[in-house]
Amino acid sequence: MPTLHLHNTLTGRKDVFTPIDPERVTMYVCGPTVYNYVHIGNARPVVAFDVLFRLLQRLYPNVVYARNITDIDDKIITAARDNGEPIEALTGRFAEAFADDMAALGALPPSIVPHATDHVGDMVALISTLIDKGHAYAAEGHVLFAVQTMPDYGALSRRSLDDMLAGARVEVAPYKRYAGDFVLWKPSNEDQPGWDSPWGRGRPGWHIECTAMIARHLGPLIDIHGGGADLIFPHHENEIAQGSCAHGTDYVRYWLHNGYINIDGEKMSKSLGNFRLVRDLLGHFPGEVLRFALLSAHYRSPLNFSEELLNQARATLDGLYYALLGRGDAVSAEADYQLPDDHPVLAALCDDLNTPEAISALHRLASELNKADAADKPRRKAELLAAANLMGLLQQDAESWFHQGKAGSLDADAIEALIAERTAAKSARDFARADAIRAELEAADVILEDTREGTRWTRK
Ligand SMILES: Nc1ncnc2c1ncn2[C@@H]1O[C@H](COP(=O)(O)OP(=O)(O)OP(=O)(O)O)[C@@H](O)[C@H]1O
Numbered sequence: 001m002p003t004l005h006l007h008n009t010l011t012g013r014k015d016v017f018t019p020i021d022p023e024r025v026t027m028y029v030c031g032p033t034v035y036n037y038v039h040i041g042n043a044r045p046v047v048a049f050d051v052l053f054r055l056l057q058r059l060y061p062n063v064v065y066a067r068n069i070t071d072i073d074d075k076i077i078t079a080a081r082d083n084g085e086p087i088e089a090l091t092g093r094f095a096e097a098f099a100d101d102m103a104a105l106g107a108l109p110p111s112i113v114p115h116a117t118d119h120v121g122d123m124v125a126l127i128s129t130l131i132d133k134g135h136a137y138a139a140e141g142h143v144l145f146a147v148q149t150m151p152d153y154g155a156l157s158r159r160s161l162d163d164m165l166a167g168a169r170v171e172v173a174p175y176k177r178y179a180g181d182f183v184l185w186k187p188s189n190e191d192q193p194g195w196d197s198p199w200g201r202g203r204p205g206w207h208i209e210c211t212a213m214i215a216r217h218l219g220p221l222i223d224i225h226g227g228g229a230d231l232i233f234p235h236h237e238n239e240i241a242q243g244s245c246a247h248g249t250d251y252v253r254y255w256l257h258n259g260y261i262n263i264d265g266e267k268m269s270k271s272l273g274n275f276r277l278v279r280d281l282l283g284h285f286p287g288e289v290l291r292f293a294l295l296s297a298h299y300r301s302p303l304n305f306s307e308e309l310l311n312q313a314r315a316t317l318d319g320l321y322y323a324l325l326g327r328g329d330a331v332s333a334e335a336d337y338q339l340p341d342d343h344p345v346l347a348a349l350c351d352d353l354n355t356p357e358a359i360s361a362l363h364r365l366a367s368e369l370n371k372a373d374a375a376d377k378p379r380r381k382a383e384l385l386a387a388a389n390l391m392g393l394l395q396q397d398a399e400s401w402f403h404q405g406k407a408g409s410l411d412a413d414a415i416e417a418l419i420a421e422r423t424a425a426k427s428a429r430d431f432a433r434a435d436a437i438r439a440e441l442e443a444a445d446v447i448l449e450d451t452r453e454g455t456r457w458t459r460k
């Protein structure tokens with residue numbers, strides 16, 4: 001079996017991945033707070049960890065992947081009030097929209113999608129354990145985690161308590177014994193949703209939600225925990241404090257964090273208003289184009305988002321799908337094909353999910369496929385499909401790829417532009433691209449004729 005290396009935020013280096021129990025590999029990724037539609041930055045952890053989920057399933061017989069839905073939060077309460085609708089109606093709608101958007105990006109459904117509001121009993125029990133063990137205290141309807149009771153607090157983000165107090169927006173509240181203590185439980189007034197607890201009617205803090213759902217569904221110690229780099233502090237630091245102090249374990253073996261999707265060098269975020277919703281982008285680009293764009297950079301590197309990035313992704317996919325056109329004869333070869341353990345695409349992904357390298361390997365496979373003898377094509381097509389499937393790419397029928405959203409929809413300017421691009425591709429000897437453009441035009445019922453005076457076109 002190939003060796004999987006993963007960059008672990010806890011150790012600061014690429015470590016060899018060794019599961020606690022190879023018969024049941026466990027992974028958790030923090031999911032969305034469901035009060036609006038997600039932007040393409042929020043989609044990055046979903047797509048990156050979907051590739052890891054696919055890879056782990058290739059390597060191990062049983063992988064349990066949980067990604068939660070945060071359906072209780074102050075932003076949710078505010079949004080529901082602003083809309084004048086019940087909280088459950090709002091969260092139900094946006095949880096469903098999230099599932100649809102992520103399916104459009106080709107992300108597999110996780111094994112478990114726990115909702116925070118279904119686990120409040122588990123959270124109350126966990127908080128009680130932390131109080132019993134002397135790591136938490138109740139004060140004025142709140143329960144706080146006492147960070148000074150944990151010697152290793154700050155190990156993940158490599159911050160001392162002094163750094164945290166200086167650098168972070170910690171709330172100095174009268175009920176806190178120490179300014180860095182964080183909330184496990186807070187009181188709800190009559191207008192706010194709440195649950196009965198030993199500390200009065202209230203609701204959980206955000207960090208305890210993930211720790212309780214992990215313990216319930218995956219166990220007291222899990223293999224992999226992922227999320228965006230903005231979650232390292234305080235969210236994941238606080239999860240470690242809760243989980244390790246309650247269970248007496250290390251809580252998580254491998255911490256993985258994705259880099260940011262940026263716009264003009266700045267993190268895409270709701271607060272800055274520089275975001276593009278997945279839902280809107282899907283009106284202009286197939287989901288696979290968005291997925292490919294997200295995978296075109298290594299998951300830990302920053303990736304600048306632009307229209308150009310998406311156009312590039314579409315053109316590259318055109319070239320790869322072109323290699324798969326008209327070769328439906330490979331169906332039986334495909335069913336029999338097993339990706340070998342030393343396959344270059346598998347090797348690239350096992351190197352901390354090196355998707356740019358894996359995509360280069362797909363290009364090499366496609367160009368060999370374009371040049372191969374007819375007899376050899378079915379096996380090569382099966383290989384390209386199996387390798388791409390590890391990244392959730394190229395799984396559509398190639399003919400339909402070129403037909404989608406195109407038929408009759410190209411105006412004369414768009415046709416002329418594609419013809420100019422094809423002429424340029426031919427003079428650059430990029431024949432695969434040139435042929436892909438011809439196929440794209442054919443799919444839109446445009447016939448090309450190359451003459452000495454240039455390329456003429458007619459509609460079928
Ligand atoms: N620009 C980005 N690039 C990559 N990942 C991101 C980006 N913005 C948010 N994420 C990730 O998306 C996931 C969902 O996060 P969350 O719902 O907290 O988004 P958010 O922080 O509300 O978004 P925003 O930063 O836009 O306010 C988290 O794993 C977070 O790290």
Ligand SMILES: [Zn+2]
Nearest residue numbers: 030031210235
């Ligand atoms: Zn979380």
